Amino acid sequence: MTSVPHLPAHLQAVLLEAAAPVARSSGFCRRRSKLTAACFVQTVVLGWWQTPHATLGQLCQMAALRGVAITPQGLDQRFTAEAATVLLVCLQAALGRTLSRTIAVPPLLARFSAVLVLDSTTIALPDALASIWAGCKGRVPHNTQSALKCSALLDLSQGSLVGLELGDGRTQDRATALQAMPVPREALRIADQGYWSLRVLAAIADDGGYFLSRYHPQTTVLREGVRLDLPRWLAMQEATVDVAVTLGLSGGLPARLLAIRVPSSVADARRRRIRAQARSGGHAVPARTLALADWTLLVTNVPATLLSVAEAEVLRRLRWQIELVFKLWKSHGQLDASRSAKPARILCELYAKLLAMVLQHGVLLLGEQPFGQWCLVQAAQAIRAMIGMLAVTLESLPLLQTTLDHIARVLTTIAPPPKRRKHPSAAQLLAAPHIAFA
Helix, strand or coil, rough: CCCCHHHHHHHHHHHCCCHHCCCCCCCCCCCCCCCCCHHHHHHHHHHHCCCCCCCHHHHHHHHHCCCCCCCEEEEHHHHHHHHHHHHHHHHHHHHCCCCCCCCCCCCCHHHHEEEEEEEEEEEEHHHHHCCCCEEECCCCCCCCCCCEEEEEEEECCCCCEEEEEEEEEEHHHHHHHHCCCCCCCCCEEEEEECCCCCCHHHHHHHHHEEEEECCCCCCEECCCEEEECHHHHHHCCCCCEEEEEEEECCCCCCEEEEEECCCCCHHHHHHHHHHHHHHHCCCCCCCCHHHHHCCCCECCCCCCCCCCCHHHHHHHHHHHHHHEEEEEHHCCCCCCCCCCHHHHHHHHHHHHHHHHHHHHHHHHHHCCCCCCCHHHHHHHHHCCCCCCHHHHHCCCCHHHEEEHHHHHHHHHCCCCCCCCCCCCCCCHHHHHHHHHHH
């Protein structure tokens, strides 16, 4: 049996069953056809999962594996707004199920009931789709009338995709539904400045959860009831700082302020980036923000007995793991690429590929390695090579289970990332947190 016991039933529910209830109500099936809504979903999802740049002819080969003969021209005619609706329903069905596994967790992560990383990525779309997904017109870096924002919540402890939300590209990070998602007791949520909200951080603490976040430079910091002039105060401190503070004008949120002085080259690069973003947005940069670029500033409510400054810096760096997932989806899943210029087909392709990546993430859980301790690209390539076998065994639960067992065995052969001196891997940081300051 696989280490993800509900995975076979999950794949069948999404790829075999989810499309049927909306086949007619969506308008996709107006008459009897050999290419049912379910078969269409299987064809495009498995076809683009196996070959992200698949031609219509290659997709037709996947349809043949599922028992349907169709021409490229016939398949091309099925890429409609109604087909996009069917694919979106199947995607939502996949997102409504959370797959989990139980594996050995590195000691630093094992201190928490979960380690949740929240982040987002944006995918530009043709302007013709602006009525479906409104874009970021005039905003940098996504200056487009139509765009889709994918917000994700990833549990680093088990690798599970806890949540994925689709929204308009113009949606601010702190306005997403995942921002307000409850954090389990004794779980840690890690988020960047885009999600900064004292109200949300206070709610996490009130529920018995923990937070770790980059400090927002416009937030008031009080120490023993006295407001700190943070740039001036930090200039008098050593290389690392760990002090108890309260955040906000009313001092309503107790926290630890963790500060790590960065090399001058890093600080200068940050200031260049801050100034460039300000020029693009047409606004001035506060002197306070430029001064604070000399430091990596974190706030957390995790007790010092449970998390040191070095360990907090390791966890901050581990936030990059969700960026690697997004990179995998875009670079190797080709979420934002299409052979077509037709808006309806591009939308269908986006939903199909996104569904494929969500399913792939579930299959990746068959590997026994924690995220960050193996190469995601190699693992994804190994899975992609076996999509044909998955396609022909999809309808038989025992055969599908055997296919997943084969995939699990292949995933055990994926080598860990090589050790690096200049930029330590996640595995190295978790094994020796002190090297975060090396």
